[in-house]
Amino acid sequence: MTVRPGLMALALALGTSPAAAQTMRPFATFRQMHGETRLGARLEYAAGSLRIAPGQPAELYRMDLSYDEDRFVPLSDFDVTRGSVLLGLRAAGDAGVRVVSRNQLQQVASVAFSPRVDLALDLMLGAVDAAVDLGGLRVSTLDLKTGASRSVVRFSQPNLTRCRSAHFSAGAAELTVIGLGNSRCDEIEFEGGVGRVTLDFSGSGTSSARVQVKMAVGELTLRLPRNAGVRIAMDRFLSRFAPAGLVLRGNEFVSPGYDRSQRKLDLDLTTAMGGVNVEWVE
């Protein structure tokens, strides 16, 4: 009789089955180059970490993805008539994205575009940790919308074509844009809700740019190149501005030698609460 409890315990021990595990699923997509000269790429990425970089010239685009198949579905759809592609990761169903654990953020995506085509890039990022390097690509337009994300956009090399406009829109986010001088963008626009934003205008570009910044609450850091003439028009409310190295001329702050500079940066800043810092870079 005394053996029975032991047998029962052993049976329970052997019968303990492992719980069903959640699955992270690899997905990959690419398209060979077939003489395309332009590509409109829209990347929707709901949650996880994202890396964008130049890819192989023979491939129009490529996306390697590891995603949570219980909550998300991968996107990959090329429209031949428009020459555009939709890539990314969307929440399964219509319930939106709910970040319930850190495991959910372990999704990883790596996206690459061919440096041979003019790229109109449209990024929509959710709860994302993004590292975007557009240096060496031919970016004709750039539109970045981020939610609660931490994003670093970098132009590590000069843009191979002229960029008409770059538009950044951030919600409650930390956004750093480095090397805007390499972007060769004529118009740069930023709209921010709450967060910390760094706009770095360094780079080897010589073209002038008009920059419009609208910031609600948060801290904005402007890294300005010393070789450029800078003019800042401020419209601020309950926010501080440290115009280091700038002189007040009328209602605007300008850098010494602004009128003589070949490369001009004209910034219109609208801020509500927070602060605007100015740093100078070589």
Add this chain to the structure above:
Amino acid sequence: MRTFSRLLLLLALLSGGQRPVAAETRPRSSAGDLVDQFWTIITDVSSRLHPQREPAKPRVRPQAIPQGGTPIDLSDLSRPTIVEARLRSTLERDDGTRRLTVAGGNARQGDFSLGSSEDLKGNLLVVDGDADVYGSLRGNLVTVDGDVVVHPGGVVSGDVLTLGGKVRDEGGEIGGEVRTLQSAPRKAPVAGEAAARLSPFESVLRRGAGVLGVFLTLCALGFGLVMFGRQNLEVVSDTVSHSFGRAFVTGLLGQILLLPTFGMLVVGLILSVAGILLLPFAVAVFAMLTVIAVVGGYLAVAHAMGETYTRRRMALGVVIGSANSYRYLLVGLLGLASVWAAWALFGWVPIAGSIVWGAAFFVSWLLGTAGFGAALLSRAGIKENFAGRLLPPEALTDEYLWATPQFGVPAGRRPGTRTPTRGT
């Protein structure tokens, strides 16, 4: 005793037989190696109890799949998960005889090769085999549990989708998109899943180690608190003992109001403009105070439990060497840890383990809430209002000094005495 010696012998045999190379090359002088070896033994025994079952995939004889069933459209592969769900449900539905119709195309099972001189029109589905393309396929190509290899000179004019396979482009031409949806590997298990996979013995060890770690941590914190803040700890402890219900209600309200208070603090600082600079500091201080109140309150509850238990034993005549706060705290923490020790022992049992966990959590929450409330009531042990230490005035009367213990009642004159007069 005999069983124990047999178990030791078994462990010794297992440890000696498993890793002879490691035994020769690695010196076993450190305790870390011993622990490592111990876990290796446990892992080996566990793997023998729960062997991995990887079913071998049978080779499928190459042939065309007979037509039948609901036609499947492979013209749109832009939603690979939907295509996969549709295909797999169709393939799994059959009972031995597989029948499948691809709208405007072909379906095959087993390895399939499209020769260099062949020109195939329509979409192609290959199930349980690889697709080697040397020729020309004018349509989409889908494989289920197989690879796609496009050889030099091979052409696929449409999209390529592999479900559970890979695409190897060896110099061919693919006109459309290439999508690869691989089989889902097991994700790195989260803590709960890992615990679910452990054997009961491992589970008990792991949970026991966790409980022991928390117990030792609380002991260290508690002894530090006794050493540097005994007065405050005792006041909070007395508040728990003397006003438990009041402390619990206060703790409950404190938990409810914690987040709104934090929100008001943040919003208030933001709206005050100048205060926005203080926001990080305020957030850190708020978090620190909350943690101190919760942990300190919990330790105070342990102190109160230990003190009550020790005093009752002393009242029964048990001789206790040093009845001080260190002992109270240790005894109380042992009592609190005992409920979690029960969970550590029986947590692996289905259903009952969850119930034990729930009970342990509830008890801990109950006492933690009371401790948190006591910390709030006593202002972290500064105010003694609810600690039962401030005696009412009527309790301070002394019948030897005063004729009557009652306040406000005129004292009666004793016979034969006279009222003392000042200055006489």
